[in-house]
Amino acid sequence: MLFSRKLHRRLLSAPGAALATVMFAGLLPAVAQKPKPQPDVLVLQNGDxxxxxxxxxxxxxxxxxxxxxxxxxxxxxxxxxLRTGxxxxxxxxxxHxxxxxxxxxxxxxxxxxxDEAIILTAPDGTALAPIPVADAQYVVDKVTLDKELRGHPNFFQGxxxxxxxxxxxxxxxxNQYTFNGAMALSRTVPTVSWLNPRNRTTADFNGSFGKITQAAYTANGVTTPALTIKSAIYHADAERDEYFSRRFYALAQTAFDHNYALNLDLQQIYGAGIGFTAYKTPKQELNVLATIQYEKQLFLNALxxxxxxxxxxxYSATYAAHxxxxxxxxxxxxxxxAYNNPHAYSATETNSLGLPVYKSLxxxxxxxxxxxxxxxAGLPPIKRNSFQFQTGVTYNIKSKY
Structure with a gap:
C-alpha cells in the first residue's frame, strides 16, 4: 500500500504528469487517424x-x-x-x-x-488478367461469397x-363467418440464386374454416329447426430436397389433408422420389417431381x-415468377x-398472386x-370437387442470413 501511494504521488508530479500526457497524446492520434474505407464509385455513360x-x-x-x-x-x-475499395x-x-x-x-x-473489361487487383498489388464484362455472370463481395460457398446456416436461419x-x-x-390462413416457408442452401443449391427445405399450410347458422323460427304454425352449415378445408405438407447435380435432386415429402366438403377426415401421404428444375432464371423457376408413396385415406362416418x-x-409441377x-x-x-385402387385418385391446383402494399405487407x-x-356416399350427395377463392393480407418473411 505504501509503495502504491508513493507511485501515485510520482505520477501526479510535474515530470510524471508530463510523461503520461506525452504517452497518451501519442496514442490518441493513432486511433483518430484510422483510415475510413473509400466509397465505391460508379460513372455512367452520360457522365453521371x-x-x-x-x-x-x-x-x-x-x-x-x-x-x-x-x-x-x-x-x-x-x-x-466502376471502382471498388x-x-x-x-x-x-x-x-458452376x-x-x-x-x-x-x-x-x-x-x-x-x-472499356467493358473488369480488372481485379490482388492484395499484393498484382493486377489479374482482364475479364470481359460479358464473361462475368456474377460479381459479389468476398465476405458474402465465403459465407454462402463455404458456410451453412443453422436450422433457424435462411x-x-x-x-x-x-x-x-x-x-x-x-350469420356467417369464415376465416382463412396460410403459411409458406422455404430455405435453400446456399441462400443465393447465383450458387448451385445443395439442399432445400419447404413447409406449407393452408386452411379455411367457416359456419353459416340460422336460428330456429316458427311460421304459420310450422317450426323450422336451427340450421348450421360447416366448412373446413386444411392442407399441410413438408419436403426435403438433396441436390446431386445442378438441376436434379432426391426428395422426401409428407402431406396431410382434411376436407369436410368432400367427407375426407384425413388423408396422409409419406413418399420419396426425384425432382428436376426444368427452368430457372432470376425471375422464374419451374420444378417437376415424381414420387412413390404410401397413402392413407380416412373418411367421416365411413362404412x-x-x-x-x-x-x-x-406427380407435381411448381412454378414461381417475380x-x-x-x-x-x-x-x-x-x-x-393409386396403383392398388385405380379409382382412388385425386388432384389439386393452387394459384396465388401477391400485390405489394407497404414494405413487407x-x-x-x-x-x-x-x-x-x-x-x-352421403346426404346431401357429396361432390367430387371443391373450389376456394381466398383473399388476405400477407406478411412477407425475408431471410437476413
Whole structure:
C-alpha cells in the first residue's frame, strides 16, 4: 500500500504528469487517424456519378447502393467506369461453383471496370488478367461469397416465405363467418440464386374454416329447426430436397389433408422420389417431381371398406415468377394416382398472386381447387370437387442470413 501511494504521488508530479500526457497524446492520434474505407464509385455513360457501395452483379445487371437514392440497377452497357475499395469475387459464365470449388477458380481482388473489361487487383498489388464484362455472370463481395460457398446456416436461419390471414363476417338473417390462413416457408442452401443449391427445405399450410347458422323460427304454425352449415378445408405438407447435380435432386415429402366438403377426415401421404428444375432464371423457376408413396385415406362416418390404404405416386409441377412492380405469382399442380385402387385418385391446383402494399405487407388473392374421385356416399350427395377463392393480407418473411 505504501509503495502504491508513493507511485501515485510520482505520477501526479510535474515530470510524471508530463510523461503520461506525452504517452497518451501519442496514442490518441493513432486511433483518430484510422483510415475510413473509400466509397465505391460508379460513372455512367452520360457522365453521371454515384458514390456508395457496389452490391453485386447478376446476369449483366449491376446493383449499386447510394445513401440518397437507395439501390440502383444498371446494365453493364450503361456503365462507363466502376471502382471498388472492397474485395470482390468474379464467377465467370460456365462455372458452376460449389462447396468443393477451389479458391483458385474464382478470381478475387479490388475491382475496376473500364472499356467493358473488369480488372481485379490482388492484395499484393498484382493486377489479374482482364475479364470481359460479358464473361462475368456474377460479381459479389468476398465476405458474402465465403459465407454462402463455404458456410451453412443453422436450422433457424435462411428462411423465406409468407404468412397470410383473412376473414369474412356477416350478421343478418343468417350469420356467417369464415376465416382463412396460410403459411409458406422455404430455405435453400446456399441462400443465393447465383450458387448451385445443395439442399432445400419447404413447409406449407393452408386452411379455411367457416359456419353459416340460422336460428330456429316458427311460421304459420310450422317450426323450422336451427340450421348450421360447416366448412373446413386444411392442407399441410413438408419436403426435403438433396441436390446431386445442378438441376436434379432426391426428395422426401409428407402431406396431410382434411376436407369436410368432400367427407375426407384425413388423408396422409409419406413418399420419396426425384425432382428436376426444368427452368430457372432470376425471375422464374419451374420444378417437376415424381414420387412413390404410401397413402392413407380416412373418411367421416365411413362404412366398412371405405377407408383406404394405398400405394401410389405424386406427380407435381411448381412454378414461381417475380413479376413487374414487385408482384409475385406461384402455381402448383398435383396428380395423385393409386396403383392398388385405380379409382382412388385425386388432384389439386393452387394459384396465388401477391400485390405489394407497404414494405413487407401485400394483398394476396388465390385459389385452391381439389378433386377427390372416391368420396363415400352421403346426404346431401357429396361432390367430387371443391373450389376456394381466398383473399388476405400477407406478411412477407425475408431471410437476413
Amino acid at each position: 456519378q454515384l458514390t456508395g457501395k457496389f452490391v453485386r452483379e447478376v446476369g449483366g445487371t449491376v446493383t449499386f447502393h447510394n445513401d440518397v437514392v437507395g439501390d440502383v440497377s444498371v446494365p453493364w452497357a450503361k456503365i462507363k467506369e 472492397q474485395s470482390m469475387a468474379v464467377l465467370k459464365k460456365g462455372l 461453383a460449389g462447396k468443393k470449388t477451389p479458391d483458385s477458380a474464382i478470381p478475387e481482388g479490388t475491382l475496376s471496370m473500364q 428462411w423465406n416465405g409468407s404468412a397470410t390471414a383473412g376473414a369474412t363476417i356477416v350478421q343478418a338473417t343468417q 366398412p371398406g371405405e377407408n383406404q390404404n394405398l400405394i401410389g405416386s405424386t 413479376l413487374p412492380k414487385g408482384m409475385n405469382f406461384s402455381q402448383q399442380v398435383e396428380f395423385i394416382p 401485400s394483398l394476396t388473392v388465390g385459389t385452391l381447387d381439389t378433386y377427390l374421385n372416391n368420396p363415400p
